[in-house]
Amino acid sequence: MVKAAERSPRLGGDTLTCKNKSPSSVAKNLSFILNLVTIITIAYLYFHSSSGDSPAVNEPPVFNPYSKKNVIMMVTDGMGPASMSAARSFRQFRDKLPINDVLTLDKFLIGSSRTRSSSSLVTDSAAGATAFSCALKSYNGAVGVDPQKRPCGTILEALKLQGYFTGLVVTTRITDATPAAFSSHVDYRFQEDLIAEHQIGEYPFGRAVDLILGGGRCYFLPTSVPGGRRADTRNLVEETQNNGWSYVGNRAEFDALDGGKNVTLPLLGLLADTDIPYDLDRDASEYPSLAEQVKVALTALSEATKDSEQGFFLLIEGSRIDHAGHHNDPAAQVREVLAYDKAFEEVVKFIDSSDVETVAISTSDHETGGMVTARQVTEAYPDYLWYPEVLLNTSKSGEYLSKTIYNYKDKKTGGKFEKFIRESILENEMGIKSASDDIVESLISKASDPNSLLYVLNNITSFNAQIGWTTHGHSAVDVNIYAHTNSDSILQRLKSKSRGLYGNHENIEIGAFMEELTGSDLNQITDMIKKTKHSPGKKDVFVDDMHANALAQ
Secondary structure: OOOHHHHOEOOOOOEOOOOOOOOOHHHHHHHHHHHHHHHHHHHHHHHHHHOOOOOOOOOOOOOOOOOOEEEEEEEOOEOOHHHHHHHHHHHHHHOOOOOOOOOOHHHHEEEEEEOOOOOOOOOOHHHHHHHHHHOOOOOOOOEOEOOOOOEOOOHHHHHHHOOOEEEEEEEEEOOOHHHHHHHOOEOOOOOHHHHHHHHOOOOOOOOOOOEEEEEOHHHHOEOOOOOOOEOOOOOHHHHHHHOOOEEEOOHHHHHOOHHHOOOOOOEEEEOOOOOOOOOOOOOOOOOOOHHHHHHHHHHHHHHHOOOOOOOEEEEEEOOOHHHHHHOOOHHHHHHHHHHHHHHHHHHHHHHHHOOOEEEEEEEOOOEEOOOEOOOOOOOOOOOOOOOHHHHHHOOOOHHHHHHHHHOOOOOOOHHHHHHHHHHHHHHHHOOOOOOOHHHHHHHHHOOOOHHHHHHHHHHHHHHHHOOEOOOOOEEOOOEEEEEEEOOHHHHHHHHOOOOOOOEEEEOHHHHHHHHHHHOOOHHHHHHHOOOOOOOOOOOOOOOOHHHHOHHHO
């Protein structure tokens, strides 16, 4: 029988094999020499490392979770891998770029995320964002609450407690699911009146957000004010200004922020009544781009923290990629992805120029629409192609065109209306020069139903481009994770096999990574906000059809 001692390693040698054999004198001498060389080498390295002459070989950078740092969480709501493929090919075609030209995001791909919620293999945005903010799985529709509908502490609140400045930048309503999941706690995402109240500090934690930029003015205003949708009579815009917030509500006031150099915090920026228009439809004289909003936020938060012991946390969402997926609108979606890519480029520039340790993590809460960049349009064996030029010829979103047709005043004048459909809509806006009578009739027949009309218009574009969709809802496909940092120690954390984000991960691991990275304690926040009002009340009503379907989005 082999003795236990024979299985233990020798000093400076390998583990003993299972042989009852004594080492030779030559082996003893060789072992002694090797050991002596090893000891001398270690002593030399230690002496020179401690004296400052040179660092120890392969020593990983020292990581301090409590050192000053900036954390930028970026969400591409509804963007899956096919969205990236479509946008990349579209830009190559539009700008006559070589096939090896890639988006900024492509250069920072590090892994992928699994997106299921606690209630379904297919998540919604509320549960998806709560996975990031609270580092836990919850049910579809849950905003900052756990599966038992108990408020859960978010990374934004935890960092605010540590002294970080915080911000939210989105292109949808600021009270929509993703920004809400970082800054409020409600049982259901349709409770946007209550979400707005939490975002301005009306819950046990107090004000957690220093900077807000996005749409959604309607949930801060009563119905007595044009554009208002609140079920009560409160005017939160006036109330916040009376309580020390600065406010911007249009393009001119936004421009007066001077790229973020002229910002007084806390800042409430509500730049649209509801969602900011698709980038394809956006009037630049009326609405800033996502990249412009991001630049203001980064500059303002960086300036606010320049003499602070802590940095900032910023959530950025490319919100309406998701809406284009729900609408099955490929022309709008590729532009939304490209608009987000420009915003990501602004973040990269900021990180590379900052002296503060900074990390940006970008991922999606889910994919929307089941998009594929191929579509079989005949019974014959399918062609292996799709046509980005169709998307380039489409100058407005289906959402915009459906409203244009619906609001046309002379719909009852048959010949005039048909000419409007053929020339103004199909030819001028969609690039279809010789539309069939069936296509024209399909639009005329739906002219009084803007929701149905929207899908007819987008199906025409998708069919001609040979882009396919499997649903008007979400899918369960894995989504990409991107990241960039100026810190070697944070990079080592990102690459860590046990704690990092390289490879494939559950979405809650992204929240856990940010918690560990910053030395924050989400459980501490959870204890602080137990008494938050979070359940629906009588005033929580569905205001219109779009928001009646909010739980599905």
